[in-house]
Amino acid sequence: MLSALVQTPLFxxxxxxxxYEVASLIYRRWSLALLNPVILTAxxxxxxxxxxxxxxxxxxxxxxxxxxxxxxxxxALGLPLYQRRAEIISRLFPTMxxxxxxxxxxxxxxxxxxxxxxxxxxxxxxxxxxxVTTPIAIGISAKIGGIVPLTAAIVVITGCFGGxxxxxxxxxxxxxxxxxxxxxxxxxxxxxxxxxxLEIDRFGGAMAGLAIGLNGVVTAAIMPFFVAxxx
Amino acid sequence: MLRGMAILLGLQLxxxxxxxxxxxxxxxSVVGMLLLLAGLRGGILRVDWVxxxxxxxxxxxxxxxxxxxxxxxxxxxxxxxxxxPLTVAATVSTLAVLATTGWSAQWLARKHSCKRGK
Numbered sequence: 001m002l003s004a005l006v007q008t009p010l011f012x013x014x015x016x017x018x019x020y021e022v023a024s025l026i027y028r029r030w031s032l033a034l035l036n037p038v039i040l041t042a043x044x045x046x047x048x049x050x051x052x053x054x055x056x057x058x059x060x061x062x063x064x065x066x067x068x069x070x071x072x073x074x075x076a077l078g079l080p081l082y083q084r085r086a087e088i089i090s091r092l093f094p095t096m097x098x099x100x101x102x103x104x105x106x107x108x109x110x111x112x113x114x115x116x117x118x119x120x121x122x123x124x125x126x127x128x129x130x131x132v133t134t135p136i137a138i139g140i141s142a143k144i145g146g147i148v149p150l151t152a153a154i155v156v157i158t159g160c161f162g163g164x165x166x167x168x169x170x171x172x173x174x175x176x177x178x179x180x181x182x183x184x185x186x187x188x189x190x191x192x193x194x195x196x197x198l199e200i201d202r203f204g205g206a207m208a209g210l211a212i213g214l215n216g217v218v219t220a221a222i223m224p225f226f227v228a229x230x231x
Numbered sequence: 232m233l234r235g236m237a238i239l240l241g242l243q244l245x246x247x248x249x250x251x252x253x254x255x256x257x258x259x260s261v262v263g264m265l266l267l268l269a270g271l272r273g274g275i276l277r278v279d280w281v282x283x284x285x286x287x288x289x290x291x292x293x294x295x296x297x298x299x300x301x302x303x304x305x306x307x308x309x310x311x312x313x314x315x316p317l318t319v320a321a322t323v324s325t326l327a328v329l330a331t332t333g334w335s336a337q338w339l340a341r342k343h344s345c346k347r348g349k
Contacts (some may be wrong), residue, residue, distance in 0.1 A: 001273060002329055012298070012322065016294070016298065017294075020294050020297060035248065037233065037293065037294075038293050038294075038296055038300055039300065041300070042297050042300030042301050042303070044255070045297070045301050046301055046303075046304050048235070049301070049304070050304070050349055054249055054338070055299070056302070056304060056305055059298075059301060060302070061305060062241065063297075063298030063301060064298065066284070066295055066297065066298050067295065067298045067299060068294050070260070070295045070296070071240075071243045071258075071260045072239035072240050072243055072260070072263075072284075072288060073260075073288040073289065073295055074235065074243075074248070074258070074260035074261060074264055074266050075239045075242050075243050075260055075263035075266075075267055076239055076264075076267070076281070076284070076285035076288045077264050077289070078242075078263070078265065078266070078268040078271065078287075079267065079278070079281060079282065079285040080272075080287075081264070081268050082267070082268050082271040082272060083278070085245050085268075089341050090248075090343075091343065093338035093339060093343065094335075094336045094340040094343060097339055098263070098332045098333075098335050098336030098337055099332065099341030100341070101331045101332060101335045102328045102331055102332030105328045105331040105332070106313035106324055106325075106327075106328045107323070109262070109323065109324040109327045109328075110320045110321070110324040111322040113316070113319055113323055114316050114320050115236060115258070117315070117320075118317035119313065119316050120232075122332060123313060123316070124316075126253075127317070127320055127321075128288040129239065129323070129326070130321060131324075133258070133261070134299065135258035135260070136256065136257060136258055136261070139256055139258075140256065143256075143346055146341070149305070149306045149309065149310070150310070151300075151304040151332070152299075152302070152306070152308050153303045153305075153309070153310055154321060156296070156299045156300055156302070156303055156322075157303065157317075158321050158325055159296065160296075160300060161321060161325055161328065162328075163293070163324055164326045165326070168328055169329055170331075170333050170342070171331055175327075175329075175330075175333035175334060175337050175342075176337075177336075177337045177340060178334040179336065179340055180332075180333045180334075180337035180340065181336075182258050183332055183333070183334060184328070184329045184330075184332040184336065185239035185329070185334045187328055187332045188329045188332065189323050189325065191292065191295075191296060192293065192296050194292060194297065195292035195295075196293065196295035197290060198289055198290070199287075199293075200268075203270060205289070208313075209264070211332075212261070212305060213261040213265070216256075216257055216258075216261060217256075217257065220256035220257070227270045227306050
């Protein structure tokens with residue numbers, strides 16, 4: 001009876017919503033970047049599944065339904081883009097430059113660090129699209145010969161980290177213009193950076209959303225050159 | 232609300248179709264985002280049709296990533312094998328991207344608005 005209940009989507013969805021609600025309360029109460037609700041919730045659910053020996057597939061029955069909503073949510077980013085279109089058009093050049101510089105930095109810095117560790121080429125290729133949104137990153141990884149599941153995991157970890165420390169790190173670097181912070185958050189930490197940015201500043205959130213798409217295109221475009229350089 | 236959801240899902244579907252037919256290296260949702268922008272701009276779609284559904288999804292965007300975060304456990308073994316290089320590369324590189332994108336965008340935006348005498 002109980003295991004049958006756990007296998008219904010009801011379990012995964014309810015568990016996620018309840019834990020996320022509690023995590024958000026904790027985050028609002030202490031307001032520490034380290035208490036990022038996404039990491040807190042995912043961490044707690046992993047702990048729960050492991051300790052109660054619930055298979056991941058059971059959780060995914062509901063979890064995948066929430067994940068599905070990411071699609072229309074990305075489409076919805078078109079709305080803030082439309083509402084702030086005048087400001088975006090006037091900053092088209094800085095936007096394109098910022099995203100391109102970020103895409104190059106992401107690929108080259110990750111590769112340089114992995115080379116210092118003497119990592120394998122498969123690992124380097126899996127890591128290269130790490131700042132790009134999951135569906136694009138997976139496509140790129142498969143195309144260039146990376147380990148696709150590893151890429152998916154790295155992308156989520158990168159997003160969590162960027163979403164968590166991004167705003168504070170930008171403050172330290174004196175990047176204060178919400179336009180620039182948003183663009184950096186979207187370029188470095190895709191949807192998770194955008195989600196965090198939307199909580200802070202709506203225009204910055206719209207820029208982050210735009211950066212997800214642009215970084216995806218730019219990274220996909222430069223990847224063949226990078227792979228040719230590597231071999 | 233329902234109309235908004237129908238429009239958002241419909242645009243994603245059209246986006247998937249476009250990426251499939253044109254073999255674009257992009258997810259359909261990103262193309263859908265551009266289609267929504269174009270539709271609103273062209274006056275085919277109205278803001279109040281999509282506003283409610285879009286706001287609900289965007290306000291809770293972070294929540295939707297929780298299942299992806301939990302999904303990392305499936306690859307725990309693979310990650311554990313290479314945890315040190317992966318952690319260092321992911322964190323340092325992410326900070327580097329935040330710095331280069333943020334600085335260059337802020338600097339260029341300032342220079343740009345100075346030139347136009349704002």
